[in-house]
Amino acid sequence: MKKPVVVIGGGIVGLSTCFEFQDAGHEVTLIDPEPISGATHHAGGMLAPIAEVQFRQPELVPLMKESARIYPDLIARVSRYTDLPTGYRTEGTLVVGADRADARHIADLVDYLEREDLPVDVLSTRQARALEPALSPRIAKAIGIPGDHQLQPRLYARAVLDAVRARGARIIQDTVVALEGASPCTQVTLSSGSLDTAGSIVVLAAGLGAAKIPGWYAGANPLQLRPVYGDMVWVRMPAGMDCLVSKVVRGFVENRPVYIIPRNDGTVTIGATSREDQPHSSTGGIHDLLRDAIRLVPGLEETEFVEATCGARPGTPDDLPYLGWAGSNLVVSTGYFRHGILLSALGARTAVDLVAGRELAQGLEACDPFRHAPATAHSTPSTA
Ligand SMILES: Cc1cc2nc3c(=O)[nH]c(=O)nc-3n(C[C@H](O)[C@H](O)[C@H](O)COP(=O)(O)OP(=O)(O)OC[C@H]3O[C@@H](n4cnc5c(N)ncnc54)[C@H](O)[C@@H]3O)c2cc1C
Known part of the structure; x- marks a missing residue:
């Protein structure tokens, strides 16, 4: 036994x-x-x-x-015991930079990944926009990371x-x-x-x-253990419209990180803030997140706002x-x-x-x- x-x-x-x-x-x-x-x-x-x-x-x-x-x-094993969805998606991740300084940050990331023999596709911005047409034409750099997945x-x-x-x-x-x-x-x-x-x-x-x-x-x-707080914003595509992006888009905008995660139910999650004070979302923080996300994927401006939450990561x-x-x-x-x-x-x-x-x-x-x-x-x- x-x-x-x-x-x-x-x-x-x-x-x-x-x-x-x-x-x-x-x-x-x-x-x-x-x-x-x-x-x-x-x-x-x-x-x-x-x-x-x-x-x-x-x-x-x-x-x-x-x-x-x-x-x-x-x-796969969990799915044998439940019919509930998991939101698991395997389209991969794009990492994009908004300006030249952000492009340098991504170039450093590529150097590191290549040195560590980790898989990365270096893309032209044109190739990135062919993969995700909703990306801003003004992005400065993009790479693809096919093996990085997501779930809800x-x-x-x-x-x-x-x-x-x-x-x-x-x-x-x-x-x-x-x-x-x-x-x-x-x-x-x-x-x-x-x-x-x-x-x-x-x-x-x-x-x-x-x-x-x-x-x-x-x-x-x-x-x-210490709480490290982070905000999340949920928005929804207007009825009848496909999701703006199919991959997770991780971006740097003037050195601030932001990520945009498309979901199977037509919602999109936007996040990336990280702070050790303020266990609640600040209006300014949510504004910054949305502004940066919209700079990378302008169509997000047309979405319906659903929810903003603040969670605490268990930091060590x-x-x-x-x-x-x-x-x-x-x-x-x-x-x-x-x-x-x-x-x-x-x-x-x-x-x-x-x-x-x-x-x-x-x-x-x-x-x-x-x-x-x-x-x-x-x-x-x-x-x-
Ligand atoms: C904004 C944000 C974004 C994040 N994004 C990502 C991401 O994209 N990818 C990723 O890998 N991670 C991400 N994380 C981190 C991830 O969410 C956490 O590391 C993970 O959820 C920790 O899981 P956990 O089960 O240890 O803790 P929790 O999810 O916090 O669960 C702890 C549970 O313990 C219970 N509990 C607490 N005290 C007691 C008690 N005394 N008795 C009984 N039960 C108790 C609580 O009720 C709770 O249900 C993110 C976190 C935040 C906040």
Whole structure:
């Protein structure tokens, strides 16, 4: 008999983790007061290990590439248990620059990608406009990244939740307020009761909320999570009109990033802001996003405004997730920052591999949940 698994957090990371443990033959319990209410609800959903490649982050790039590689298989397996759509699209990504300085930025990106042997198509602006006629004739540079895909995070997360439920997961809509120990974690304390976990595996996948759950470490909290806020604007094409673009368009406008993501339902998502203060959208920030998006794809001006939201990415000091054992039956899986939709596939598979004692496809030393812990912090044995 495989050990039952209790997953804390029903964002994309926790949900994918539930699914993978079910696939591996474990009984799963998911705890979340409101699944899909965190960063996942607000995310763009770009699966973009190449366009989002992070200079000077050599540990992150292989994780992103590996997760992108295994994503299509995970989506296919999820789709066997649900009829809900995922919004998965494989048209690829165009990266465009608005002016000459932005063109230089893209040229630097191309140099880096070519040095790292990552696939990129250098396009003339004419070729880019042949691919996406709605692009402004005034763009200064464009490249194509065929392997960078996208999905609709709200839809995809709902599909995974539906699949997990269909496979018999127990779902407890409650908040975890504490864990009792880590080696082993004997109890999960909820706001309205408790759950015995002595013989179970516990996975702490509560996004930013993970840093507020005490009891599994001694001393100061080892998880240094911080919210990094980002705005998202949703617009809709007028009735009867095709979407303006078919690929994700990532742009730089006077050095400001902006992305334009077409969806299957005729909506377009526009985003890219990033800040550590102000947990709400500012009117100026939304104005800047729309102005930059319209400069790259002028037809966006004719769309219907649907919604603007602000979400919080679970940031870590080094932009790497916290992923690994934190005690004899406790796995931590959080801190996925800007790439949690992409990295959720790898995070979920890794949690299963850890529990199965399998050799990991990717080294996890750089993701140690205790790497930012003050010297006094370490996992705590059960007090029960
Ligand atoms: C504006 C924006 C755009 C983004 N775009 C992209 C993108 O294009 N591509 C990409 O890969 N990533 C993107 N991201 C990042 C991505 O959204 C996150 O990294 C990812 O969603 C993190 O998922 P998660 O499951 O760890 O956390 P969350 O989605 O935040 O989920 C955490 C869950 O835990 C639950 N929870 C919290 N505390 C408790 C508790 N005490 N007890 C029980 N449950 C609890 C919450 O209710 C929530 O449902 C974006 C993020 C933002 C904000």
